[in-house]
Amino acid sequence: MPFASILDAVGNTPLVRLARFSPKSGVEIYAKLEGQNPTGSVKDRIALYMIGVAEESGDLSSDKTILEPTSGNTGISLAMVARAKGYRLLCVLPDIVTPEREQLLRAFGAEVIYASGAQSTNDAIFKAQQMAGAEPDKYFMPYQYGNENNPRAHYETTGPEILRDLPQVDVFVAGLGTGGTLTGVGRYLKEQSPETKVIAAVPHPGDLVQGLRDLGEGFIPPVLDESVLDGRVVVDSLSSFAMVKELMEKEAIFAGISSGAVLKVAVRAAQRLESGNVVALLADGGWKYLSTGLWSKDYGEVKEEELQGTVWW
Template identity: 40%
Template sequence: MPKIYADITRTIGNTPLVRLEKTARYHGVVAEILLKLEFFNPLSSVKDRVGVAMIEAAIKEGKLGPDTVIIEPTSGNTGIALAFVAAARGLRLILTMPETMSVERRKLLKVLGAKLVLTEGARGMRGAVEKAWELQRMIPNSIILDQFSNPANPEIHRRTTAEEIWRDTDGRVDMLVAGVGTGGTITGIAEVIKSRNPAFRAIAVEPARSPVLSGGQPGAHKIQGIGAGFIPAVLNRNIIDEVIQVEDEDAGETARLVNRLDGIPVGISSGAAIWAAIQIGRRPENEGKRIVTIVPSCSERYLSTWVFESVDVGSDPVP
């Protein structure tokens, strides 16, 4: 039946679960891996949910009006989400971002009308966060929504993402594998499903080169979107049953493999999450178990990065 939406933000959510077939067989996986394809959101990432949730919460609480300047540190996808929501709602937005983030992300932010302030790449998200607070002190009538501490972040996943997974699996789900950036996704989903299924396990994914969740030191890594280098305030560490560290190269190789074998255009952090899900899914004790893996964004946003730099864009020989 035809349906017309009032604006693009109303199209967020209800993303599909798709079984990982060929890549799973290639790696000898004995569990069932289902990918939650968040790039089906309008601006192609899981952060679309968070962007609209934080803005709507701030408006409802009286913290955000038509003359308020929104400032936010981002590794890219949250900024893109905020940018399209701000454009649709007529709001002003300044974003701080490490200079190492992909060109596609940076261009899209500017196309959507946001102002962009780049910070030193080696300092990671911590540098972007510090710059955002510096700007907030300088700019009158400005607000930082702060995805790392904003309760609207995990709450939107409680209300939508968790319920979608529960509905689409008929409640038959054994594990969640999710990369941790802010921690909102894994927190919101796991809190809801664990309350209904105490045997449900939540596996967090972080970069091996910045193993903060595992008690290690923050470090530079190439898995955009996860591994902020600190423990985010919204992350409920009590719901995490296991942390898996992923090397940059494994994340990249897995992303390329899934694109090629399954035709699913996953990006860098998705490659990390899927690599972790494969390790879990190969364990004999997990035979027949159902593992839902969050795919935050698609490969199109990373074509200029190291993951796909070896792709030859020239003419191919044919018979």
């Protein structure tokens, strides 16, 4: 049956077995390919859900502008949803954003302003909060870090899709950005089967893996429910890059950088199991990272040592 609009194409992403990453017989690793969403990332789910709920509650009406401090995947997803539904979107960007991302936002019709002097997303968040606070009738700010509909989107869609396709999940691994994916999917999987382990892939302090957040920086996103987590594994950026390349070489899957970190953690988790299934959620495709030249560089072997801050179940 045809879809009524592009918004109906959000979600229902494929779960694909990674046979060549399985460490032993009886242990399988599966990847949930969120890069298959319309704008190429998992964030299409939360953008669609946060806007839908805001429309229903009356927080968002056609006279308002959607305002969000983001240069990343969430901005691009909100831009798609806003364009499809006919809303204005204003993104507040830090100065350091790459030209590709600004171009993509503008292509979808989003307006862009820079938080002057803002070196980080935190500065852009502060500026957007000031603007929304000063003119609450003019703006609706979804604010993914503090919006419960972010994890709820995953509780209602991503989690059920995984169990529909694979009824037994022993370990679930995802990257930690806002914590929405881990909280929402983790809650759902544990409600269905309390034995399921939920593991966060986190970046090494000071070592950027785009999309992921080091909680040691002091900001704990309000939507993250740490009680859902059974462990967190620290991954360095070179291992993430090497793993993204290995995924392309072994399985012909083109994923983004945070997926390398997640897959590395999934492989380590699989090594700890006697038997069972590990699901790794790969948040985006590789397109937005082509300019890094990642796929033409040589990173050697993926390092096997465990980094400081790692906690396993």
